[in-house]
Amino acid sequence: MVDAGDDLIVIPPRPSALQKLLRMLALLAGIVWALPLTLVGLLLALPVVACRGEVRLVRSGRVPALLFSGRAADYMLERHPFGAMCAMAIGHVVIAERSSLTRRILTHELAHVRQAACWGILFPFVYLGASAWAMLRGQDAYWNNVFEIAARKAERHA
Template identity: 35%
Template sequence: MAASARRLARAISGVAGAVWALPLTAPMLVMALMAWPFGARFSTLGPMLVVTRFPYGPMGALALGQVVLSRLPTLDLRVPSYRARDAARRDSPAPIRQERVHLGRHELAHVRQALVLGPLFPFAYLISGGVSARNRFERAADRYARSGRGWWPEW
């Protein structure tokens, strides 16, 4: 009985999170569908709709709501962490510069963050520092991509 109650609670919170994040998911879904004739490929991974071979934008990936857009052919890659990118710019010690994280898990962390914060996510993300190694959301996503734990930012 307890296990079925937990499954029901998880399902309800999953639906509630999806509805809460819908203002972010809907425009991303429209962009993804517009890219379909230009070679975009669709798949799912957990709560994410993954759009690979997206024909526009930067080379990495962008998660907003439950949609991840990426120009890459797959998210199953190890990429430099934000901390490693920052260390390379500052010419820091080699071990930090060589740190890699799993791109798909990094983006999954952002999707989970968006499911909790919904339409507030972009504002919280920007207030936390935008696209940088100082951003708590990016540090949490990198931590989750390395270890599988801790997708929520530490305050």
């Protein structure tokens, strides 16, 4: 429901069965399209589960992700080859540090999950391409990467 001012209240139309079906198919297509990345993410998350870590289902809108956290996740993220980080998303998998996971960080990572659902197996390549593009313009490969900019923008709505 949207308050359009004064006494006028606009009620958005309910989605039709066809719209619901198309949304469900788009969601499934995103999951399948990102599946190779998700499988890599699940492989990386295996030690988290093996060390009695926690697994939770989280969502960004309709897009689901598995959130892994625990001792092994903390260890992995603190020693990440690209530098210590609070969390990372690989396909529909998010691996997060226990002590620093906030709603804002989760929102950021779920933005990357949505990006992976959109770009699928191409995502790592377009992400690196965006970093290369930023560097070619004399900017920072991480901070000026368009995917990171979009994820930081999503954080503001956390």
